[in-house]
Amino acid sequence: MNDILFNVGYGHFLVLAAVLFLIGVGGVMVRRNALIILMSVELMLNAANMTLITFARMWGDLSGHTFALIVIAVAAAEASVGLAIVVAVFRGRRNVDVDRLTTLRH
C-alpha cells in the first residue's frame, strides 16, 4: 500500500490515463447533450495523449511528443467541426439532445 502511494512509477500515469479515458467513455454513453458528448471525446483524446507521453518518457523517444502534438491539432479540428454541427442542429431544432435527433432533415 505504501509502495503504491509513495512510489509513483509509470504504472500510475498509465492508470490515470485509463481512468480518464473510461470517464470519457462513460460520458459518451450516458449523457444526452451533444456538447457534453463532445467534451467527453476531448477527455478521451487527452487520456490517449497522456499514454503517448508516458511511453515517450519511458522509452526515451521523442516521437511520442510529436504524435501527441498532432493529436492535439486533430482534436482542435474535431472540436471546431463538432461545435459547428451542434450550432447548425440547434438553429434548426432548438435542442441538441441526441436522443431526439432521429432524422437527417430539419
Add this chain to the structure above:
Amino acid sequence: MKFLVVIVTAMLSFGVAHSIAEAQPAKQPQATTRVETKISPHMDRVETPAGNKGMALLFWAFAAASVGGALFVVTRRNLIAAVMGMVGSFLGISAIYMMLYAHFLSVVQMLVYAGAIMVLFVFVVMILNRPEDEPVAPSRRIGAGIAGVAILYLVGRLVMMLMKVQPPNPAKAIAAPGLTPEGYDWGSVKAVGTDLFGQGLFPFEAISITLLVAVVGAIAIARPLHEDEPTPTEDERLGIDRTHRDSKP
C-alpha cells in the same frame, strides 16, 4: 467542490515543500562534476518515477484535479459548470505532462485546450443558452447501470495490468532524460521541433491540410442555410407533432 479544492491545495503546498526539502541534499554532490560538458538545466530537478514523497503527493493532487474535473464534466447538469470542470481537468493534465518532462506539450496543452478549445465551448454554450433538462434519460438508466458495472470491471482489470508495466531499461527510465542526440534538452521546444520537422514532417503537412478543411467545413456548416426559407414554428423546432391530437374527435 469547495472541499475538493481545499484538499488539492493542501496537498499541493505540502508536496511542493516536501519536494524542495528533498531536493536540497541531492544538489551537493553534483557541484564537483558540473564543470565538464554542457549540462541540461533540468538535471537538478527531482525525478518522477523514483519514489520521492513530495513528488508523489504532487502527482496525487494533480491526478485528483484531473479525475475530479472529468467526473464533474459527466455528472453536471449545468453546462458552464461542466466546462469549468473540464478546464480544471486540463490544468491537472498539463501539470502531469510537466512531471513526465514534456515541458513544451504541457504549455501547448494549457494554451490550446484550457485556453482556445474551452473558450470555443463556452461560446457555444452561451449561444445555445438552454438549461439541460435531465442528464440521463430514464429509459437509459438500466443501460447506464450495466455500463457502469462494465466500466468498473474494466478499470479493475486495467489497474491490475498497468501497475505491472515495467520500463525496458529501469536505470535509464528513472534517471532524468538528459539531452537528445542533437544536443537539445529533452522535451523542450527545440527537441520536439527537431523531431516534428524531421521524421514527423509528413504528418505535420497532413495536419495543416486537415485544419484548413476543418476551418472551411466549420464555416460552411454553421452558416445560416437560406435566408428566404420560412423560419420553423416553435412546434416544429421543439419537434412537437400535434396532428394526431387534433384529428381525434
